[in-house]
Amino acid sequence: xxxxxxxxIKEEVANEPLTELDMQEDLLGSGIIDSVxxxxxxxxxxxxxxxxxxxxxxxxxxxLNLNSIESFLLKRKQETG
Amino acid sequence: MxxxxxxxxxxxxAQFPNKEAFRCLDNAITYSKLEEQSNQLASYLIxxxxxxxxxxxxxxxxxxxxxxxxxxxxKAGGAFVPINPFMPVxxxxxxxxxxxxxxxLTTPAQKPKIDKIAAEAPFLTSVVGLAEVESPDVKAxxxxxxxxxxxxxxxxPNILEQDLAFxxxxxxxxxxxxxxxxxxxxxxxLARLAADLHDxxxxxxVGNFAPLHFxxxxxxxxxxxMVGATTVIIPDAHLRLPVSLAxxxxxxxxxxxxxxxxxxxxxxxxxxxxEHDFSSLRWVLFIGEVFPVKHLRELxxxxxxxxxxxxxxxxxxxxxxxxxxxxxxxxxxxxxxxTVWGNTDYMIIDSADQEVTKGEVGELVVRTATLMAGxxxxxxxxxxxxxxxxxxxxxxxxxxxxxxxxKENEKGELLFLGRNDRQIKLRGYRIELDEIEVTLxxxxxxxxxxxxxxxTAEDERELEAVVRLVAGSGMHADEILNFSKTFLPSYAVPSxxxxxxxxxxxxxxxxxxxxxxxxxxxxxxxx
Numbered sequence: 001x002x003x004x005x006x007x008x009i010k011e012e013v014a015n016e017p018l019t020e021l022d023m024q025e026d027l028l029g030s031g032i033i034d035s036v037x038x039x040x041x042x043x044x045x046x047x048x049x050x051x052x053x054x055x056x057x058x059x060x061x062x063x064l065n066l067n068s069i070e071s072f073l074l075k076r077k078q079e080t081g
Numbered sequence: 082m083x084x085x086x087x088x089x090x091x092x093x094x095a096q097f098p099n100k101e102a103f104r105c106l107d108n109a110i111t112y113s114k115l116e117e118q119s120n121q122l123a124s125y126l127i128x129x130x131x132x133x134x135x136x137x138x139x140x141x142x143x144x145x146x147x148x149x150x151x152x153x154x155x156k157a158g159g160a161f162v163p164i165n166p167f168m169p170v171x172x173x174x175x176x177x178x179x180x181x182x183x184x185x186l187t188t189p190a191q192k193p194k195i196d197k198i199a200a201e202a203p204f205l206t207s208v209v210g211l212a213e214v215e216s217p218d219v220k221a222x223x224x225x226x227x228x229x230x231x232x233x234x235x236x237x238p239n240i241l242e243q244d245l246a247f248x249x250x251x252x253x254x255x256x257x258x259x260x261x262x263x264x265x266x267x268x269x270x271l272a273r274l275a276a277d278l279h280d281x282x283x284x285x286x287v288g289n290f291a292p293l294h295f296x297x298x299x300x301x302x303x304x305x306x307m308v309g310a311t312t313v314i315i316p317d318a319h320l321r322l323p324v325s326l327a328x329x330x331x332x333x334x335x336x337x338x339x340x341x342x343x344x345x346x347x348x349x350x351x352x353x354x355x356e357h358d359f360s361s362l363r364w365v366l367f368i369g370e371v372f373p374v375k376h377l378r379e380l381x382x383x384x385x386x387x388x389x390x391x392x393x394x395x396x397x398x399x400x401x402x403x404x405x406x407x408x409x410x411x412x413x414x415x416x417x418x419x420t421v422w423g424n425t426d427y428m429i430i431d432s433a434d435q436e437v438t439k440g441e442v443g444e445l446v447v448r449t450a451t452l453m454a455g456x457x458x459x460x461x462x463x464x465x466x467x468x469x470x471x472x473x474x475x476x477x478x479x480x481x482x483x484x485x486x487x488k489e490n491e492k493g494e495l496l497f498l499g500r501n502d503r504q505i506k507l508r509g510y511r512i513e514l515d516e517i518e519v520t521l522x523x524x525x526x527x528x529x530x531x532x533x534x535x536x537t538a539e540d541e542r543e544l545e546a547v548v549r550l551v552a553g554s555g556m557h558a559d560e561i562l563n564f565s566k567t568f569l570p571s572y573a574v575p576s577x578x579x580x581x582x583x584x585x586x587x588x589x590x591x592x593x594x595x596x597x598x599x600x601x602x603x604x605x606x607x608x
Binding site: 015016026028029030031033034035036038055056058059060061063064 | 142143166167169190316317318319321322323324325328347351353508566571572576
């Protein structure tokens with residue numbers, strides 16, 4: 001799951017060329033993802049993993065790094081069965 | 082009496098030693114600790130060879146260390162140069178070379194970027210904030226090392242109000258960023274005017290939304306500490322996520338909000354603000370671009386206890402006019418930029434530099450205590466930006482030409498009507514369209530380029546580029562866009578680029594940008 005997300009971020013979202021993307025890397029604070037990139041990423045996650053992501057889900061806790069995105073998606077998938 | 086920015090923390094530390102001066106999430110620093118640590122940084126910089134007026138780069142995102150960095154450089158007698166850490170390396174190195182930055186202050190999170198910068202900046206001698214830098218000629222010191230220094234032998238330098246305090250780099254139309262120089266006098270004047278107009282006190286908790294390289298941060302870094310208030314630094318992550326931003330502002334009980342209108346609009350539309358208590362807010366200040374009236378009106382109705390102030394001013398003056406909005410505006414009304422604040426005078430002039438008749442449109446020129454000293458290392462550009470009105474031999478009144486078109490209404494309030502050049506504001510960022518075109522033209526496959534602002538179907542404004550390639554070139558649009566990303570900050574990279582066989586032209590053969598906008602907008606609406 002995170003490989004796919006990391007690939008998408010590196011290829012479609014990142015503001016600067018990235019070779020590696022660490023699981024802990026602060027995606028928002030480091031400037032890798034800006035507001036426009038955030039919108040793209042959310043659309044991608046919704047389509048790719050078949051989840052609904054509402055405005056109230058878009059928090060620092062859920063999107064800080066690849067780890068937090070993964071746990072958020074797993075939790076959401078569990079909730080919706 | 083205080084007359085320089087280095088005295089701000091010294092004085093507040095004596096008055097409010099145990100009060101929090103700055104905080105950022107769970108980290109905070111008191112005035113007495115900030116006084117000690119900024120002196121330690123100053124002592125380090127002087128030992129490392131810093132001379133009065135030398136430039137020190139601050140390469141950090143929004144974090145607590147920015148406070149020590151700014152005030153430590155002041156205390157050393159240096160001038161700080163905030164560098165946007167999200168800019169491409171090539172642009173960072175251009176700025177550092179332009180003002181000869183030998184010392185860089187940073188944090189461990191920036192290590193990969195600092196290594197790249199150090200490799201291309203031979204004039205760099207030391208970096209504070211890292212245990213090591215890959216370039217052998219650059220010395221690295223951790224913050225811990227700096228903060229373990231003894232201050233016994235430290236003698237503070239003699240800093241006058243005319244001394245250089247900081248340089249803010251902004252987009253330049255020739256393709257090279259230009260450095261706006263501010264002195265201790267202009268910086269302290271700003272702090273005093275801002276604190277006075279908004280009645281800042283030690284009870285305030287001032288939200289600092291702007292990054293250090295964007296001039297509204299002067300309120301949080303200079304004006305708030307001058308009165309012993311607490312500055313709450315909003316982290317980068319929260320600024321991208323309105324739900325988290327709204328929660329943080331409420332939790333921190335911020336009393337003064339100061340951001341670009343876009344941040345307020347996003348919080349209004351997506352921040353779920355009804356879930357939180359914003360009763361601490363006294364002031365909502367905004368600057369940088371026009372606040373869409375329908376959103377402003379809605380927010381004022383939601384937060385009736387707060388006063389809303391529309392500030393205006395280019396970075397060359399930081400701020401110069403204000404308009405405290407008396408009541409939620411009618412939807413189709415234009416909100417004035419108001420009138421000049423203290424220690425400031427203005428005129429509205431025509432193209433021959435003559436004052437226009439009251440009510441006529443003209444360029445706003447301002448004379449103010451917060452005026453920059455000039456552009457770094459660019460006397461010619463500085464003189465062009467000033468209007469000198471001789472009063473006596475050798476004594477001129479100096480007005481700054483804002484480049485903004487305004488007119489005065491019946492009540493004597495100024496209305497902002499646009500630019501007289503190709504500078505634009507997009508999402509609060511100041512952008513020179515000419516700079517983007519010059520950058521695209523650096524690609525040898527590009528023969529001609531035009532960059533325009535297009536309204537999208539969702540009522541948003543976007544940067545779009547069209548280029549004409551040299552004959553026979555097979556270059557793709559994506560390759561040209563990627564090329565521009567290595568020179569331009571991300572907010573100035575066009576959201577799309579199209580290749581055209583030829584451009585629409587005016588009778589004299591010039592590129593007809595208005596026609597290009599029409600073509601691009603028509604394509605948007607046709608889907």
